[in-house]
Amino acid sequence: MADIDTAGLKANFGEVAGHGPDVVAQYFYSYLFLRYPETRDMFPPSMAKQRDRLVGALVRIVTNVDNIAELVPYLEDLGRDHRKFGALSAHYPAVGEALITTLRHFSGDSWTEKLHDDWAAAYGLVAATMSGAAEKVDASEPAWWDADITEVDLRTFDLAVLKVRTETPHPYVAGQSISVEPSTLRPREWRLYTPANAPGGLEIELHVRLIDGGPVSTALVRSAAPGDKLRLGPPFGQMVLDPASRRPLLLVGGSTGLAPLKAVIDQLARDGGRPTHLYFGARSVREIYDRKDLDLLAERYPWLTVVIAISDDIRWKGPRGVVGKVVANAGDWSSHDVMVCGSPAMVKFTVATLIASGVPENQIKFEDFGDA
Ligand code: HEM
Structure with a gap:
């Protein structure tokens, strides 16, 4: 790996992407589907250009192969998750071939043997891990779990x-996410959501925010009804409680980033409770x-303090400001385990502010709603 020039790979993709990401993705899929038609049915029925989710993610991951040690837990989750598409080991060389053929096509004269070898080596490492x-x-272990929607509460x-109900228990841990396919409404479209309750039964609570133009969130928020079928992928993510730690907890969430933090509180309650502050921004x-629910939780659990911070609403009588700042100003959190979940900007700001205020980096876990 030492001699893979990842900066060279990034520069090469920068040049390739100059042809337009849609054109590049279209070439990739045309090659893949013509050459390996058995892969077509793994992808959504309509491959409208703006919906490409694989090529960009693929390049982003492969060109960061110099961080493979850090990427391994994520890649292992991703590889297990890809079983739900029907992706088998035999398909990985096909996708690698389509990727390299696409890159070579758009690189023209700047394509070199070294680029070929580096892309192949980097892709090979990632593919082997997955x-x-x-x-x-x-x-x-099934590749997915079948579930029914039992309740839709438009908040x-x-x-x-x-509320969704699985046929058999899903093996997630509180704080982890699950990819969800609305199989009745949007077959073969999968997006990650995070259960808001701890595992243990068959019922899972999901918080879904409508993303403009997002087919899955639109289906789940606008059209879903009790009885609709879902498929759920395997668990994903590292933002879980450290079983060896007894430190108090600080949980900071924005928007539906609240969901995994509620699951963690549910898990703590089942384990007997632990001093915990939840900040929702x-x-x-x-x-x-x-x-x-937040009021109920605060009332029910004496070990839990709930604080809501509002940034842009003068009607709010409680703490005002962005949640990262409010929480950092509220005390010394250096002896806490911290979990942060929300938009990429909120997570980045909150984590940086907490580190600057003295929280050791290795006590902070986070998850954002950005792409892989
Ligand atoms: C190193 C190899 C691979 C990597 C790093 C990779 C990575 C990813 C990632 C990160 C996503 C999700 C993108 C998102 O939701 O934003 C994705 C989606 C997907 N991947 Fe892979 N993948 C790889 C190989 C494969 C293979 C071999 C197959 C099977 C032919 C496959 C089939 C798919 C499908 C069907 C999707 C969903 C695409 C969509 O919804 O439009 N992937 N992949």
Whole structure:
């Protein structure tokens, strides 16, 4: 790996992307589907250009192969998750071939043997980690779990809380996410959501915010009804409680980043409780979509303190400001385990502010709603 020039790969893709990401993705998929037609049915029925999710993610991951040690837990989750598409080890060389053929095509004269070898080596490392993890999964573990929607509660015009019921228990841990396919409404479209309750039964609560133009969130917020079928992928993510730690907890969430933090509180309650502060940040009072539950939790658990910070609404009588700043100004959190979940900007700011205020980096776990 030492001699893979990842900066060279990034520069090469920068040049390729200059032809337009849609054109590049179209070439990639045309090659893949013509050459390996058996892969077509793994992808959504309509491959409208703006919906490409694989090529960009693929390049982003492969060109960061110099951080492979840090990427391994994510790649292992991703490899296990790809079983739900029907992706087997044999498909990885096909995708690698389509990627390299596409890059060569758009590189023209700047394509070199070194670029070829570096792309192949970097892709090979990532693919081996993913397919290796998928092969290690116990054969009795399903590639997905079937579920029914049992309740849709539209909390704001763009946010719904869904209750879904699986046929068999789903093996997630509180704080982890699950990819969800609305198989009745949008077959073969998958997006990650995070359960808001700890595992243990068959019921899972999901918080879904409408993303403009997002087919899955639109289906789940606008059209979903009890009885609609879902498929759920395997668990994903590292933002879980450290079983060896007894430190108090600080949880900081924005928007539906509240969901995993509620799951963690649910898990703590089942384990007997631990001093915990939950900070939920929103721009306006209208965005406090789970107020009733937050009040209930604060009332029920003496070890839990709930603080809501509002940045842009003068009606709010509680703490005002962006949640990262409010929380950092509220005390010394250096002896706490911290979890942060929300938009990429909110997470970046909050984590940086907490580190600057003295919280050791290795006590902070975070998840954002950005792409891989
Ligand atoms: C190193 C190899 C690979 C990497 C790093 C990779 C990575 C990813 C990532 C990160 C996504 C999700 C993108 C998102 O949701 O934003 C994705 C989606 C997907 N991947 Fe892979 N993948 C790889 C290989 C494969 C292979 C071999 C197949 C099977 C032919 C495959 C099939 C798919 C499909 C069907 C999707 C969903 C695409 C969509 O919704 O439009 N991937 N991949």
